[in-house]
Amino acid sequence: MPSSTSVSVFGASGYAGALAAALLQRHPRFELRTITSRSDVGRRLDELYPRHRVPLEMVELDLDRHGDVDAAIVAYPHHAAAPVVAGLRERGVRVIDLSADFRLTDLPTYEQWYGPHAAPQLFGSAAYGLPELGYRERIAEADVVANPGCFPTAALLGLAPLARAGLVDDVVIDAKTGVSGAGRAATEKTHFVTVDENVAAYGLAGHRHAPEIDQELAVLGAEVTVTFVPHLLPLDQGELISAYVRPSRDVTEQELLDLYAEHYAGERFVELTGASPGVRDVRETNIARIKVTRDARSGRVLVFAAIDNLWKGTSSQAVQNLNLMFGYDEAEGLS
Amino acid sequence: MPSSTSVSVFGASGYAGALAAALLQRHPRFELRTITSRSDVGRRLDELYPRHRVPLEMVELDLDRHGDVDAAIVAYPHHAAAPVVAGLRERGVRVIDLSADFRLTDLPTYEQWYGPHAAPQLFGSAAYGLPELGYRERIAEADVVANPGCFPTAALLGLAPLARAGLVDDVVIDAKTGVSGAGRAATEKTHFVTVDENVAAYGLAGHRHAPEIDQELAVLGAEVTVTFVPHLLPLDQGELISAYVRPSRDVTEQELLDLYAEHYAGERFVELTGASPGVRDVRETNIARIKVTRDARSGRVLVFAAIDNLWKGTSSQAVQNLNLMFGYDEAEGLS
Amino acid sequence: MPSSTSVSVFGASGYAGALAAALLQRHPRFELRTITSRSDVGRRLDELYPRHRVPLEMVELDLDRHGDVDAAIVAYPHHAAAPVVAGLRERGVRVIDLSADFRLTDLPTYEQWYGPHAAPQLFGSAAYGLPELGYRERIAEADVVANPGCFPTAALLGLAPLARAGLVDDVVIDAKTGVSGAGRAATEKTHFVTVDENVAAYGLAGHRHAPEIDQELAVLGAEVTVTFVPHLLPLDQGELISAYVRPSRDVTEQELLDLYAEHYAGERFVELTGASPGVRDVRETNIARIKVTRDARSGRVLVFAAIDNLWKGTSSQAVQNLNLMFGYDEAEGLS
Amino acid sequence: MPSSTSVSVFGASGYAGALAAALLQRHPRFELRTITSRSDVGRRLDELYPRHRVPLEMVELDLDRHGDVDAAIVAYPHHAAAPVVAGLRERGVRVIDLSADFRLTDLPTYEQWYGPHAAPQLFGSAAYGLPELGYRERIAEADVVANPGCFPTAALLGLAPLARAGLVDDVVIDAKTGVSGAGRAATEKTHFVTVDENVAAYGLAGHRHAPEIDQELAVLGAEVTVTFVPHLLPLDQGELISAYVRPSRDVTEQELLDLYAEHYAGERFVELTGASPGVRDVRETNIARIKVTRDARSGRVLVFAAIDNLWKGTSSQAVQNLNLMFGYDEAEGLS
Structure with missing residues (x-):
């Protein structure tokens, strides 16, 4: 080394x-x-x-x-x-x-x-650069790592335990992102006066992150076509995905909690939380904060995953991948 | 008069x-x-x-x-x-x-x-005080008008055409609201530092507006149990509902546009829009701004409805109802 | 008419x-x-x-x-x-x-x-289009009205009573403005991510509104060279000027209150307030909200004037001027 | 050690x-x-x-x-x-x-x-815990260190070179702070809806940080009674002071730049900047970012100093002081 x-x-x-x-x-x-x-x-x-x-x-x-x-x-x-x-x-x-x-x-x-x-x-x-999805070995050996999109990062971390367990029958992903996700280009869309005191969906003709999510859900065992809609919010960094999953069979709250706890045992950059995760909780960290629960009325499984779109959603995840590629501790320089 | x-x-x-x-x-x-x-x-x-x-x-x-x-x-x-x-x-x-x-x-x-x-x-x-749902006559004659909840107002206005047409098989409503919806009480939840640069879901144990939405959707002809999750956003006034509807049969984009145009023809407080509606567009107005579209990948019908939670979601809607009760023009004092 | x-x-x-x-x-x-x-x-x-x-x-x-x-x-x-x-x-x-x-x-x-x-x-x-400065007759007869700058509007309304009374010896104006004041052009300066969670002074090489303020203060009787520094704030509409006046003689709090009350008696678009005026109080109105007080420690006179930079600072003031030019009630269409 | x-x-x-x-x-x-x-x-x-x-x-x-x-x-x-x-x-x-x-x-x-x-x-x-003011030795030996107020920290770092040089004749300090400065208590003042899209002065009857600033300016050699007015802004962390100094003699821009460069040579937590400092630049750091310039019109010296009120304004400054007290490198744990 x-x-x-x-x-x-x-x-x-x-x-x-x-x-x-x-x-x-x-x-x-x-x-x-x-x-x-x-x-x-x-x-x-x-x-x-x-x-x-x-x-x-x-x-x-x-x-x-x-x-x-x-x-x-x-x-x-x-x-x-x-x-x-x-x-x-x-x-x-x-x-x-x-x-x-x-x-x-x-x-x-x-x-x-x-x-x-x-x-x-x-x-x-290329290796798909989401270590927590089971790609660590591939990343470590890769010459090219494709760093995931920010929405796929949050969505896949949120849904992976369900997908692996064969529980995803159908999924709606309502995503909320801060303005930094739109990049540094100064446009009408990123003008302060456009965004401030506002919220709206965008990309309704189809968003490029949807097929990326489908692809990796399929790798995890869930062959679905997600309904994915991002929304732009008046904040700079942060991304929350709210996923509404129709499970393939009825599951209890406790089953869900156990499933996620087991799946993410030992993962240093995933936090499972009883409280509803907010993007403030993960601002400027490489952490994904996730809550899973069952909607008692409809039986749907609800998953909320918060990340910082620029950190775990992009650049700190890249550093995590670099650490893996060069044999350093995965968390080096990130905590 | x-x-x-x-x-x-x-x-x-x-x-x-x-x-x-x-x-x-x-x-x-x-x-x-x-x-x-x-x-x-x-x-x-x-x-x-x-x-x-x-x-x-x-x-x-x-x-x-x-x-x-x-x-x-x-x-x-x-x-x-x-x-x-x-x-x-x-x-x-x-x-x-x-x-x-x-x-x-x-x-x-x-x-x-x-x-x-x-x-x-x-x-x-009481009469249910959402005039655009077909309640005008009941409101005009009522002694007591129950002014709708803010989320039900947006959700029902957004879904009514589909419900009336028998097209709603299943629906997820992801709602986004500004802080004024939480009221004037100063709490940790409404503290600026809690809300700023943040977004999180709340009411995950069940929100009281869900059965109200179910009730009125049933009146419109859609017997469903909605999955309803509100989120708190860093803005003061404004509410957007994003509704994800599994239609009872496949529908085309044009069918949807025609259905909504016909349903809301003549309604002065409903705006159908090709662009994605933002809450800024309806700030301090009695207007609901609605977009319907078909998600080409999943076939789901997507509906977005933006209102000002304090205006059309509450107080200006109350004035609209008062106008109806006392025989004044419905828009008097509101435009 | x-x-x-x-x-x-x-x-x-x-x-x-x-x-x-x-x-x-x-x-x-x-x-x-x-x-x-x-x-x-x-x-x-x-x-x-x-x-x-x-x-x-x-x-x-x-x-x-x-x-x-x-x-x-x-x-x-x-x-x-x-x-x-x-x-x-x-x-x-x-x-x-x-x-x-x-x-x-x-x-x-x-x-x-x-x-x-x-x-x-x-x-x-041209007539200078700030009616409350004593220009009503000139505006009514004018062929061209020069609508004032937004900062001069707030500053002059805040300082006029002191200037007329010969009380201004020296003045520092610290101005705070929302982003709409920078206009619709999408630039790095107006990008949401630049402005959000930020505040900074700008125009330190000299701001064009300073000589305009000097000119009109001189008309009112105060020959001074103001120190004027604007700051950009994370809000869309609104402008607050904080003026720090070294009075030409010591004045009491009561004198100040009386001076302002007398000066602005009958003005429909000026509100004198005991509370510290906030830009939220005047959002989307043609109103200037003003507080004057004496700093007990230093003897300075402090004046705070809040306006909506797009309304009283620009467009609603233009309509007020148009009303005057065409003989309509000054407040028509503005309240 | x-x-x-x-x-x-x-x-x-x-x-x-x-x-x-x-x-x-x-x-x-x-x-x-x-x-x-x-x-x-x-x-x-x-x-x-x-x-x-x-x-x-x-x-x-x-x-x-x-x-x-x-x-x-x-x-x-x-x-x-x-x-x-x-x-x-x-x-x-x-x-x-x-x-x-x-x-x-x-x-x-x-x-x-x-x-x-x-x-x-x-x-x-107690030792006054602002190391950059010349207190390092006293802090190192102190049993009790009084950590400075957030406003005094920014104001004194901004004014120290002028005060030491005997150049401060009179000073107005217009301070702008985020809401975290008001603490965690949920009150009407800290309610999101009160602060959002707003800016207003507060503490007009006199703010406790003013005598603290006077005291330390006097230690530095400037016997003045500052005019000090804080304003509350819609942001969470960050504090900017804009100081308007009437110099005791006329000074050139270059003199000012040299004075500050010399005064702060070797200080790791002070950044002198040509650009106007914004609070975003120092968010979550122990750094004070300072610009000094001469207002060509009025001859006043303008000083802008940005800090994070919770970091250099409070808690990271406390850690800097602890480092000094226990003989560690001053920057340990802070960069």
């Missing part, structure tokens, strides 16, 4: 890349080497994000110069990410990709939601 | 009563006579709520002195409301009751959720 | 123009004729701003076609406004200009802060 | 005590022994504050049982704190007192603002 692993963040000016850089800079095992940006070359990261206190200048990506690292986090949008990942792989760099380019395993599904893939030769080769 | 109708508000120091008083004070047809309070006797309402600009002093309720009005809005909590309503009825006053005491029509159901009823002789005699 | 006055709003897609259009559309005396936009031609205003419920389409400005109205509100940025105002004047239209182009009376000062003036022939000819 | 120092937090159920407990629990040098509460005996701290993740039960204070520690943080309100501090001192425990009981050095001033002192024998014996 090397005492220090060099890592670069490509695309550090967005919320996810910037946080990844900040987490790595103060990580005891990783040495943050280079941070790049497409929009803010020449600016220091602590000028854009004073709170992250990363006193590094962002440079333009040059794979020939920047490929000499042990690992990289690629924080580019989908389509833009795939070629960078491919270029890094050619240079032997192990990669965490924060985009959606390598999450799906069925190419037609990818193409339906995202269009043509920009590095099809690598498609299907 | 009298040119002016005298009306008092009993319980004016809470959010709902105060807003009712404000709406009535500037209403061209009603003369606001007396406002009472249990907690703030002797204080002026514009001291508690400067923005409402009602320069009246709140007095202690004395039915013998205050019963000499044409109408009253009772803004007391359940249990406390029923005896006041009864006392007013004995004096011939027509009443809008904002509490839950007269909304349900099945006494055992009431008792299960609220305990013993405090004026059982009147139970079942 | 005509029973109806035709009015158009040029530049209706910004916050100020849109609100002006909404206020005029429901005004009993004005007929809203045309609304224009530079960025959103062909879109309906109620699509951009559902809550305003103005079902009109925005068109491109064509003075030859749109100059046939009694009055116009020009809601363009400075520089862009002046030529439109000039064109309207050539066609005999009476104009309220919401920009800064005609507020200042000293051309060099204008040029220092805003650059060359685009219609110098009209410079200095 | 011992490898571990035992410490207890008395009054852990309030915001300040709870955060102090959380910081100490994860501190590498301190061992958190006991946490007490007056209102929540028997509850676990992670039940009240899930996000702090301190899995300890709060017990009732019993000095005989709980006095056997190296150090204690007393997080009681003024008056209640003094006797506990005295009791701890009798048992040889070194104390950080978060209350105002030992901050002032003039007893009549204390009595004027707080009433009779509850442990007068200790009055005047």
Whole structure:
């Protein structure tokens, strides 16, 4: 085990890349080497994000110069990410990709939601970076880890015990997210006056995270087509999924509690809670806080899972995956 | 038709009563006579709520002195409301009751959720005060109008066309509400620091608005047990319900649009919208803004209905009902 | 007095123009004729701003076609406004200009802060549209009314009694504003994530509203150079100025209260309050809420004035001015 | 130097005590022994504050049982704190007192603002716990450290270089604070609906932090009576002071920058910034972020200082002081 692993963040000016850089800079095992940006070359990261206190200048990506690292986090949008990942792989760099380019395993599904893939030769080769879903060994050995979407992270952590137990007959996922999930781009949608004192659903024509959730639920044993609707809330970081599950057979409250307790025994980043989990409880942590209960009137199983969309939903999960890839303690630099 | 109708508000120091008083004070047809309070006797309402600009002093309720009005809005909590309503009825006053005491029509159901009823002789005699549900004539003739709960108002307006058309097989209602819905009481739950940057479900042991929704859906023709979960959001006024309906047969998007357009033709306080409705769009209005659509992946029907919980969800709806009771234009004083 | 006055709003897609259009559309005396936009031609205003419920389409400005109205509100940025105002004047239209182009009376000062003036022939000819400052007669007769800046409105209303009484020796104005004051443009500055849970000063190199405040304080009798610093707060509408006045002689609390009561006697849009005024108290009103007090420790006079920056700070003040210009009751359509 | 120092937090159920407990629990040098509460005996701290993740039960204070520690943080309100501090001192425990009981050095001033002192024998014996003000040595040797008020912390850090240089002739401090500064008590003032979309000044009859600021400015060499007005903002944590200084002689921008750079050279918890400091930049850090500039129009010196009121304003500053008292690195456990 090397005492220090060099890592670069490509695309550090967005919320996810910037946080990844900040987490790595103060990580005891990783040495943050280079941070790049497409929009803010020449600016220091602590000028854009004073709170992250990363006193590094962002440079333009040059794979020939920047490929000499042990690992990289690629924080580019989908389509833009795939070629960078491919270029890094050619240079032997192990990669965490924060985009959606390598999450799906069925190419037609990818193409339906995202269009043509920009590095099809690598498609299907990545490990799905949700350790708690049973992927730890694959992640540890992977050259490319596809970091999950924020909604799938919360949804899958919330539903995994039910799915594994064969209890999911049908599921509605009502998701609530803060504005940072929409990214740093200044648009009418992210304008303070649009969001403040407001709440509305979005993505009603279909959200790209739905097939990702379906895919992984199927791996867990639940072949369903989820109904998934995200809502934008007036808060910056945080994501809550409320899942309404029609169970395949009637279950008692105690069965549910036991099932979840057993499933998540030993997981350091999952908290089972009797109280209703709030996103405030997990703000700026790598923790998913989950409650399961039975609706006495309808018999439905209700699951609530709260995460910080930028942390466990994105960047701290990436660091957790990096830890696994390089043999460090999974929680190093995250607690 | 009298040119002016005298009306008092009993319980004016809470959010709902105060807003009712404000709406009535500037209403061209009603003369606001007396406002009472249990907690703030002797204080002026514009001291508690400067923005409402009602320069009246709140007095202690004395039915013998205050019963000499044409109408009253009772803004007391359940249990406390029923005896006041009864006392007013004995004096011939027509009443809008904002509490839950007269909304349900099945006494055992009431008792299960609220305990013993405090004026059982009147139970079942009220009109349900949601005009758009087909209750206009009953309201116009009623001596007591039970003003609906805020969640039922949004949920029923959103689901009525489907229910009437026999299309509701099963329904999940995920509700989001601002903090004013929790009332004026200062508690840990309503503390700014608790709510800010947070979202969480509540009422998971069962919420009293669920049987009210069931009851009225049944009247509309849908015998279902809804799964209903409210969530508290960091905003003051506004309520969005997201309803996930398993239709009894497959329906097309166009069928849904036609169904809703026809059902709500001529309704001045219902807006059908192609865009996803936000609570900001209806803030401080008597309007419900509704979108219906079909989830292409799952075939579910999705309905979103946004209201202002204090306006259409409570106090402006009460004024709409008062208008109907006294033969005024339904929209008088509300637009 | 005509029973109806035709009015158009040029530049209706910004916050100020849109609100002006909404206020005029429901005004009993004005007929809203045309609304224009530079960025959103062909879109309906109620699509951009559902809550305003103005079902009109925005068109491109064509003075030859749109100059046939009694009055116009020009809601363009400075520089862009002046030529439109000039064109309207050539066609005999009476104009309220919401920009800064005609507020200042000293051309060099204008040029220092805003650059060359685009219609110098009209410079200095406008009435300053703050009725409560003693400008009612000038406004009533004016062809062009320069609607005041939002900060000057609050600051001048707060300081006028002291200035008139010769009591202002020196003044610091610490202003706090909501995000709508920064306009509809989506920028990093107006991004929800930038503003949320934040407060910071801005405009430290000098803010254009400072010379406007100086100018009008001088008219009132106080020749001072104010120290003026605005701060951006996480709220949408609302503006509070906290003014710290070193009085020219010691004054008692009672003197101050009497001075303000006398000065503002009969003003319908000024509320003097014992409690500390909050912007919530004046949200969506044309009211300025003011408290004056003496700091017992330092002898300074403290003045707090709260307005809604989009209402009394901009658009409802424009309507108040229009009422004056056309001989209607000053409060018509505003309460 | 011992490898571990035992410490207890008395009054852990309030915001300040709870955060102090959380910081100490994860501190590498301190061992958190006991946490007490007056209102929540028997509850676990992670039940009240899930996000702090301190899995300890709060017990009732019993000095005989709980006095056997190296150090204690007393997080009681003024008056209640003094006797506990005295009791701890009798048992040889070194104390950080978060209350105002030992901050002032003039007893009549204390009595004027707080009433009779509850442990007068200790009055005047404490070190003022603002290390950056030149108090490091006194703190290191102190038995009792009076942790500064949150407003004085920001104000004094912002003004110290000017005061030391003899440049402060007169000063106005306009302070803006989030709601956590008002504490955990649920009142009308801290109700979400009161604070949301609002800003107002408070404490206009005189705020207790003003004499504390005066006292320390005098120590630094500036004998002034500050004008100090706090404002409540719709955010949870964060405090910004905007100070308007009339300098005793004219100074240039460059002089100011040099003065501050020199004064704060080597300070790890002070950041001088060219950009306007926002409270978001320092959220959940022990850092004060400061900008000084000269207002070109008025010649005033403007100083802006942002802190997190619960961190540098209270609890992390307490930990910084504890580090100094026990010979650890000042930043240990804080970065």
